[in-house]
Amino acid sequence: MDHLDAGQLERYLVGQEPASEARAVREHLATCSACRHALEARRHDADLFAELRGAVGPHELPGGIPAIEGYEDLVEVHRGGQGVVYRASPLGTNGRPAKSAPASVVAIKVLLGGRFASARDRFRFEREIEVASSLEHRNIVTVIDSGLTSDGHLFCVMPFIDGQHLDDWVRTRDLDLESRVSLFATIVDSIAYAHRHGVVHRDLKPANLIVDSSGEPYVLDFGLAMSANERRLEAERLTITGQFLGTLAYAAPEQFRATGPPAGPASDVHALGVCFFEMLTGVNPYAEPSVGDALLRREAADPKAHDRTLPEDLRTIVRTALAPDPARRYASAEWLARDLARYREGRPIEAERDSAWRVLRATFVRHRVPFSVAAAFVAVVVIGIALVVRERIRTGDEQRRAELIQSVFDDVLQATSPQRMGAEARVTDVLRESARRIESTLDRAPDAQAAVQFTIGETFARSMQYERAVEPLTLALARYREIDGAALETARCLARLGIVHARRGLAEAVPRLEEALAIRIRELGRDHPLVAVTRCELGVAWESLVEGADPVRATRLYESAVRALENAPSADPRSLAVARFHLAQARSREGRREDALALYREAVAGFDVVGEPRHDESDITAIECLDHYASYLRELGRREDADASLGRAVALARRWFGLAAASDVLRRLARAHLAEDDFASSEILGRHALACSLDAWGARRPHDAESLDALARALERAAEVPGLDLRLRAFGRLREFEGSGSYELAGWMKTTAVVLAGLDRDDDAEALLREALTIHCRLYGDDCPIRLEAQVDLAEARHQAGDCDEAVALARTVRERLGDAPPEASDLVTRAERVIEACDPGPGAAGGPQ
Amino acid sequence: MTTTRKTLLGRVRDHDDSAAWSEFHAIYAPLLYRYARGRGLAESDAEEIRDQVLEVVVRRMPEFEYDRKRGRFKAWLYRIASGRIVDAHRRRRELRADSGELREIADPAPRPDEVWEREWRAGHLRAAIECARRRAGGRDAEIFDLLLQERPVSEVCALVGVNANQVYKAKARVLRAVRDAMLRFDA
Known part of the structure; x- marks a missing residue:
């Protein structure tokens, strides 16, 4: 056969060659490198052409296949939606060596769409490859090499299985x-x-x-x-x-x-x-x-x-x-x-029994924000179903139990009807009412009572209403303690209570978790994953104590948890990720940056693959983890990776975490970016934060002011946009909500005054500084540096305005008050002296402001 | 890099190459217009934005350090353009502090980056096709246009009066010219 002509190549490429031609073409390609090159060129062309058609028309088509360095004799064996698979041989010595012992025949998968994949997609791909190639299981064929082809398509290489x-x-x-x-x-x-x-x-x-x-x-x-x-x-x-x-x-x-x-x-x-x-x-x-x-x-x-x-x-x-x-x-x-x-x-299999609990959990967690009475009823009814199912399995006297539980829920439904609770009733109200009813009517069924109370407490805890979670959890704990053989339930309840206390920084967290740990060790053995998880939680408790925090002890607990979870084949990947995250933070504090980075990376991978939220604290941890990881990457100069990690955090925060909390998280991220002079990212995050505030609360709360401010600062720094104006509006919004004047408002006044001065609105700026000083005078004593700083601010403004008398008077008071200046205040003294010198004052009366 | 292969942005930065500027305008004016439209501005506002941004670019291009690092110009231009668009949205609504307007600031539709990425690539590709058409000349351009309209090869042959191989070769020639143009745009 002569070399293939353009038509044959094109037809082969789109898979439209007649059957009579196909075989001959394939055989020729296998032996003729010139035609293979020609075919590759055609593939590049097809790739570009498809893109052009997308640019001028409505469609976008995939395509494109390149040569891959280090491998030869590529033979196409499969063409599918994601890419093309070739059988190939690795080049022995000349080519790039494969990462592990080279197989004699490999399968190479070249992914379509790779060339246009964004940095984020590529980051994800590379990380997934990294994670996937860490799997060692006899029935899993893992990737032994991967990379980008010469024209930027992603490829990966696996052993070829016949x-x-x-x-x-x-x-x-x-x-x-x-x-x-x-x-x-x-x-x-x-x-x-x-x-x-x-x-x-x-x-x-x-x-x-x-x-x-x-x-x-x-x-x-x-x-x-x-x-x-x-x-x-x-x-x-x-x-x-x-x-x-x-x-x-x-x-x-x-x-x-x-x-x-x-x-x-x-x-x-x-x-x-x-x-x-x-x-x-x-x-x-x-x-x-x-x-x-x-x-x-x-x-x-x-x-x-x-x-x-x-x-x-x-x-x-x-x-x-x-x-x-x-x-x-x-x-x-x-x-x-x-x-x-x-x-x-x-x-007996578990599928049937578990389904009601799965539904129950899913129903509750989906509604961690207030939802309608109708939906609350659904939740309550589901509790009923769940209990009936559960009790049927547990008890001999099926009929009696079912009736009892039915009566409880009739009662609950009546008590929580819209007529009684009003249209504004929320799930929390319904739950509270349900809890009361359950306590009084289920007194002969402590196990059911405990289960319901625990569920209610858990629901509060997961919606981060920790104070409200304490009572039902405490009730549940008391019931479980009364029931023989409920040691693990008791431990679960103790652990939950401990976590709830830990979130509030209370010392009670530690004994609760320690008892839970002891029970779990006794019942499950030292190596059980749940024991490791409890250790990790105990570590968090030690770390978050308001008084008597013990980070060293916490670190030891994290170390032990990570070790145990790494060695437990049945451990939940999320638990391991959480433990690694805590240990990463500990390592970071110790200055062991390499260790911290590796732990963050592993934790991110562990969080990330489980694409769905757990509706518990680990969701927050996952986002924090992505954030910390991003910071580390940024410090290493891996900006694209850092951005990808942040982008992931934004998406997860919004989707998993509820809008309100997502807004806080994103605002924080926006500020971090600003500090890094990364205005574009900061702007995007600021917008996301604002959007979350608005979705969560509407334009009724000061939250949007904060988000607006975060965004405004980014825009302002980016210089091309009306950031200053946005900041004034953010201040206006905040002021609507902070009537009497808080420390925070005073802080905003000061920064807003700087903005106003920048807009040449000196009078307005000065008025704000005076107001800020008034607030500070009310809030702080005469010698408080915060108050004195406000005074220096005003002094400088007066000097700028040409009113040397007041400027000097204000500055002198500051200097006198800070006679024996503590080191942190020396900057204030310097600023005060600068004002006095600049004004070259005559003998003027020194006096306080106001 | 030789003079003949010098990229468009490199030539534009020199500020004395009027042909380069007109080519620059031909690419970025429609790109910016489509981007502004994609972010929800009306026709007249989008035109205004386009002109404003181009003015800023012309003014500041000489000082813009184009350091060959791909994407820097892109990010710079995006920042300028998206800022103007926020501004335009604000002006249109005046200073009514309702949630609707805050929402617009929060989330200019549909998503800044996606629209930008799409228009950036598509805008350059469209300009590259134009260049390639001009360079390829009559019959090749005609064949290429028919193919872009997804006409089957047999139909193209009949319409233009060539055989299939000639169609494929014409396509390859135009695509090569498109590639060259994209390299020159550095997109």
Whole structure:
């Protein structure tokens, strides 16, 4: 065959070559490097052309494949939505060495969209690759090399596994049910291992599950699915039908939503559920390929409809894995693995029992901000359902219990009806009322009582209403202590109370947590992850004591927690991340910066992969962690990485954390950026902060003034924009709310005066300085440097205005009062003296202001 | 870098190259206009913003240190443009301290960075196509336009009266010219 002509190359590139041509072209390409180069050039062209079409028209198309240094003999083996996979050989000596022992044959995946991926996307990709390549599991094929191709596409290299895709493997063999469940369980175990290490696959499907000739399954492509530009690819999948339906069949509903939380461990569970369904029935659970909105509405079939003999427990497992709402699914592969193990050992599975609790929790946490009475009813009713389910399992006298609980909730519903509580009732009111009713009517069922009180306390605690959480938690604790065999519940209650106290800096936190720790060690053994978590919480308590804080002891506790969690295979990755974060802060304080950085990095990875909020303190910790990590990166000069980390923090803060708190966090970040002279980021963060304030409170609170000010400072420093004006308005807004004049308002007056002076509005500036001084005079004693500073400010302003008499009088008082100036006030003396000298005063009367 | 390959921004900075300035204007005027529109300004306001920003750029370009680090000019221009847009939004609403206006300040639609990134790339690509069209000349440009309209190759052949290979070659030539232009723009 002669060299390929332009037409052949083009047709090959778009996959439109006639079958007669395809084989010949492929064979020729395998032997002719000139044509391979030509093909590459065409690919570059196709890439650019698609982009041009996007720029002049409505569509954007992916494309593009480059040469990869260090590897040769690339042969295309697969082309999919995310990229193209080649089989290749690593260059032995000339090329760049692979990171680990080079395999003789590798698979190289080149990701589409990489070239246009933003710095943030690239950061995420590289980090995910880093995390994914840390997985060491016999059934997981990890990345051994990765990087950017010569034209900027992301690629990664894995060992090439010679085998069949899972679906083909199962289809071509006559496996009994046990072997199929066993094969699936092996896959689930490997995913559970990954989830434990904080890695989510996000694109599980038979094409990524290869079974070799010995029947050993391997999971491919870990950490790649979030690569490049996920949203874009997702959108493309939806628009380019047909080709990508194979992937769509395995994706969970939440993965199609343009907004909302990204895919997390529960999405992997969903994909596993689809695979399992197919292994059991031979068909896909979703009737037919659907696109667009239909994807969000589709419902999985009942596996029993396809196989009447399917055991009920397996049906439940499949259905739980395929639940459309991620909150109703197994939270991670770990839980799925446990239920599979229970099934295989003939023990009752947990899926059924847990679902009510999952719903309960999800309902409450979703409404941590006040919500309508109607929604509160739902919550209360759900408590009822949960209790009934729970009690049915616990007690013999099912009927009586159910009736009792039913009566309680009838009572509660009546007590919390809108007529009684008014339309403005909030969930907290409903909960309080419920708590009272429960206490009085459930007195013969201390376990139910304790559970309800605990839930109520927990709800308050998670919505950071710590004071309100104390009472129900204390009640729950008292009940649990009365119940024999409730040691772990008692410990849980103690730990929660301890944390609540710790948040308020109270010394009671320590004994509570110490008791919880002792119980958990006794009941679970020293190495249990929960024991490590308790240690970590105890560390936080020691650190946050208002009086008698002991950071050294805290650090020791963090060290031990991190060590234990690192060695506990079943530990929750989030717990480990929290512990690492606390230890990172401790290391940072000790000046062990390298250690701190490494810990932050690991913690960020651990937080990040679990894409959904936990609605507990660890969410806040995750955002703080991203923030601290960003600061460290910035200090190292890794600005892009730092920004990416911050961007992630913004997104998470808003989505996870509630608007009000997000506003605070973002404002803080905005200020940090300003201090770094990074105005653009500061501006964006300031805007986000303001938007959060407004969404949270409307324009009714001083919060927007603070956000406005943060934004204004950024704009002002960026010089091109009306920052000064915004700051005046921010001050105006604050003043509306701080009527009588606080220290804070006085501080604002001073900075605003500087702004006014900058606008040549000297009279207004001076008026504000006087007002600030009046406030300070009211708030502080004669010798207080804060007050004297206000006096110097005014003195300088008067001098500027040419009124030397008053300027000197004010400055002299300051100098006299600071006769034996403490070092921190020497600056004030200098400023005062400068005013006096500048005015070259005659013998004037010295006197106080006012 | 040789003189002939000198980038557009490099030439513009010298301030004495009127051809460069007109090319500069041809790229950035529509880019800034589309950006302003993308951030919710009406036509007349967007035109005003475009002119204001270009004026600032012309005035300050000589002092702007273009240090070849990609993206610096982009960030600089963004800062100028987005600031003016906030200003324009404010003026339009005057100083009514209602939440609606604060909201606008808080979140100029849809998102500053996304609009900017999109318009930045697309604006340069559009300008590059224009350059490439001019350089490629009649038939190549015609073929390329038809392809951009997503006409199948067979149809392009029939319309222009060439064979498929010639179509592919014409496309490759224009794309090469687009690449050259993008390099020159340093975008």
